[in-house]
Amino acid sequence: MSTVRHGTLLEGVRKFGVAGIFLGRLLIGCVAALRRPGLIVAQIFNAGGRSLIIIMLSGLFTGMVLGLLGQDVLQRFGAETALGQLAALALLKQLGPVLTALLFAGRAGTALTSEIGLMKATDQLTAMEVMAVDPMSYVAAPRFLGGIIAMPLLAAVFNVIGLFGAQLIGVGLLGIDRGTFWSNTQSAVGLHDVTEGIVKSLVFGAVISLIAVNEGYQCEPTAEGVGLATTRTVVASSVLTLLLDYVLTAAFM
């Protein structure tokens, strides 16, 4: 990679190219990584298991806020019984995948970038290459695959906890009938709504993992470079998540 700079625009285009080439090499690395499932399992735990607590807490409070807000608005129309379907559709289609993705970018994406960045700064990646171990299939690919697998599971946990949070407020605090809450929810939600959420979270997981691994891999091997790359991971993946959410929502309409 040459260090010749031709202005910021061309530099931006070059970064996209680097990311594209990286994605190609990563996908080839994934084939090799599939033969070492142990590494992927470890990364599923790193990306998913360790994010579980914040996802569950955020989901619970998101659902409870939806319950309060929905009650406040729906009561004006005498339609509080529609609270369940409001909460379920909002969580399944938008809040679940998007908020999980944002939390995932902050919790797991930064960890990935700084980990790989530090490996690069301390020449561990070069050492692997010297030992004829492909760092792409040994370091990058398992983290990428782990993120893709962990994201939909995290979003599903977020959705379920959020629904029960909304139920907690709607039924427990505001006195909507439990049977009415669930039967309204079930009659309003179709399988395609659930599928939409799963597809979204898969896409977000892939995009965030790719950005995180790529930033770590391309960062300048200094303490400052690793810090900057971590910041870029959060910014780029948050913005891309929201942008892709619009595209996917429009596509599912």
Add this chain to the structure above:
Amino acid sequence: MRATRSLEIGTGLFVILGLAALIFLTTQLPSSGLKLSFGKTPGYDVTAEFDNIGDLKVGAPVRMAGVRIGDVTAIGLDSDSFRADVHLHLYPQFNQIPEDSYASIETEGLLGGQYVGISPGGLTTYLKNGSQILQTQSAIVLENLINKFFANFSSGSSSGSSGSSGNGNNGNGNSNGNNGKPQNQGAKSQEPHP
């Protein structure tokens, strides 16, 4: 070795929890999904036939004087009488409901869900498992009510002009104006004439 073991257990827990959440979302939540029944709660079941149940759904409450005494467990269609066959599950503590009680379908609020309301009868024999509530009243369908209201309103006399506020300038054209739409068209077609 111990570290990998706890890591594997942690991953396993996370994956199982995630998959359980996915299964819940795909099977329990959508109307098309298959429902697992959570066993029977104690109580007894009665049935009631309605001419029209409106928007009543399975899981809706059964209330007496506003207090919840049970829920709707199944809704079917009687193929002989073509009436809706509604199964109600009543809680065991409410076991002294007169047999000639009266079931009606009522609405919570203006836009709320519908429920089965039960008004007590006067007999000293009580509803028990498998008995049927004979006196029922259908759901009040708001659209039908509005239609009926307008039908009465227009057939009353030619005083229907009060129902068509907003275009009172064509005073001769609304002798049979029963609702706004045809009248508006008439007004539009008349406008180019002068």
